Amino acid sequence: MFSGSIPALVTPFRDGAFDEQAFRRLVDWQIECGSSALVPCGTTGENSTLSNAEHHRVIEVCIEQAAGRVPIIAGCGSNDTMNALLHMNFSKKCGAAAALVVAPYYNKPSQEGLLAHFSYLAENAELPIVLYNVPGRTVTDLRPETVCELARRFPDTFIGIKDASGDLSRVTDHRRGIGKDFVQLCGDDELALPFNAAGGVGCISVTANVAPKLCAEFQAACAANDLEESRRLNDLLYPLHYAMFEDSSPGPCKYALAQVHDWIENELRLPLVPCSDKARAAVDEALVHAGLL
Template sequence: MFSGSIPALVTPFRDGSFDEAAFRKLVDWQIECGSKALVPCGTTGEASTLSNAEHHRVIEICVEQAAGRVPVIAGCGSNDTQNALLHMNFSKKAGAAAALCVAPYYNKPSQAGLIAHFSHLASSCDLPIVLYNVPGRTVTDIAPKTTIELANKFPDQIIAIKDASEDLSRVADHRMGIGRDFCQLSGNDELALPFNAAGGKGCISVTANVAPALCAEFQQACADNDLVAARKLNDRLYPLHYAMFEDSSPAPVKYAMSRVLDYVTDEVRLPIVSCSEHARKAVDAALEHAGLV
């Protein structure tokens, strides 16, 4: 269902509030630059500091502005199973194509708890689910055996994974263990090239917020098995991938976007603060290396 460059969209703020006008422009720009799907209300979208009303408004606007040009994978994750289901039910009504559901954070559920959590979501709402494994943030790791069990148990519901485990061997683990076409998307920009080579279909990307055309071109080169072009583009983007995490995300990417787009500010919400001078210098150098400024 999904492939290519898929930005995990920032949520633009202005004077403490969601900047709807800027977000609409951002959605249009992403689609025009070749992004193949959009993810609102993920980690980069600061979903953890959005109220439920704001969370749903961001999803609603993303679907409305995309207007069927590309699918929307709505961020629906929560460490509260019932709240995740609330987000899924809303996203289904709003017209999202799928729900991105992160492993519950802070609670530290067991693998049995993860199976129960995702089974409840899959059984309670028919919106397709993209599992999101990012143990560096959630502590809990969705083990390959758990992913395989869930995907085989709910073949029509659990259709993909965003894997930010940094373990490239899992691409083969999932391919071997799931007896159907299961979409694997990298959650790490800097690992997208080897991830795709192992069988991945694309990347849910932070860098694509600021470099959507380059990221789309890179992913197309991977899909075309044009390794020479993919390497060249990867080298151009590589410093930017790391610069996006020189400080707490999404502060660096918002700063980068404020340099490239005149309608997006670098404003973030507490407990995230604007990125440091060190991070700004890293972002500036990476933007110059990529030819974006």
Template structure:
């Protein structure tokens, strides 16, 4: 269902409010530069600082601006199962392609709790689910056996995973545990190349926010098995992958976008702060290395 370079979109704020005009420009720029999908209201979209009303408006604007040209995988995760389902029901109504559902954070559910959580969502919504495993943020890890059990149980409902665990062995573990094709997307930009070599289909990317054309070209080289070209592009992008996390995300990527587009503000919401001077320096150097500035 999904492949390629799929940016986890930053949400622009201006004077503390969602900047709809800038967001529409960002969506349009992404599509024009080859992004093969869009993710509103993920981690990079500061979903944790949005009210439910804002969360839904951001998704609605993304779907409207994309106008069916690329799939929209909207953030639907929550540490409250009923709240996650509410997001999914909204997404069904506005035409979202799939819901990105992170492992419930803070509660620290067991693997049995994770199975119950995702099963409830799968059984009570028709929206396809992309599992999102990022234990560095959620503390809870969706273990390989849990992924396999869920996908076997709901093969037509749980259609993909964004794996930000940093463990490349999981790509093979998931493939070996299933008897049908399953879409695996890297959640770590710096591991995109080896993840693809192991069987991944692409990445839900932070870097693609600011380098959509390069990231799209990078995926195309991988898909064409042009390894030398893929390595060359990977080397150009690699400092940028790390610079995007040189301060609390998404502050660095918002600063990067403000350097590329005058219409994009670098503002983040508390408890995050704007990128530090050291982070800005790292971003500027990485943008220059990639040939973006």
């Protein structure tokens, strides 16, 4: 259902409020540059700082502006099962193609708790789910056996995973345990090349916010099994992948976007603050290396 370069979109702010005009321009630019789907309200979208009304408005605007040109995977995760369900039901009503649902953070549920959480969502919402495992942020790790069990119980709901565990062996675990139709999307830009080689079909990307055309070309080269071109593009993007995390994300990403476009502000919401001088220098160097500045 999903493949290629899929940016986890930043949420632009201006004077503390959601900058809808900049977001609409960002959506258009991403689609024009070849992004194959869009993710609003993911981690990079600072979803944890949005009110529910803002969260829903960002998703609504993304779907409206995309206007069916690419599918929208709406960020619907929460550490509260009922709030995740609220996001999913709203996204379904707005026309999202699927929900990206992160493992509940802060609560530290067991694997049984994760099974119960995701099963409840599958039983009470009508939107396909792309699981999102990022234990570095959530503390909780969505283990391969739990992913496989969810896909076995609800094969029409759990259609794929964004895996940011950093464990490349899981691509094979999921492929062998579920099958090749289960969509595996990398959640770590710098690992996208070996992830795809192991059976992945794309990346939900931070870097694609800033370099959508290069990321789309890289994913197309991977899909075509063109290893030489994949490596060339990966080498161009590699410093930028790491620069995006020189400071708390999406600080470096928003700084990079403000360098590339004059219509987007380098503004975050507390407790996040603009990135450090060291991170800015790394971003500037990486942008030059990639030919973006």
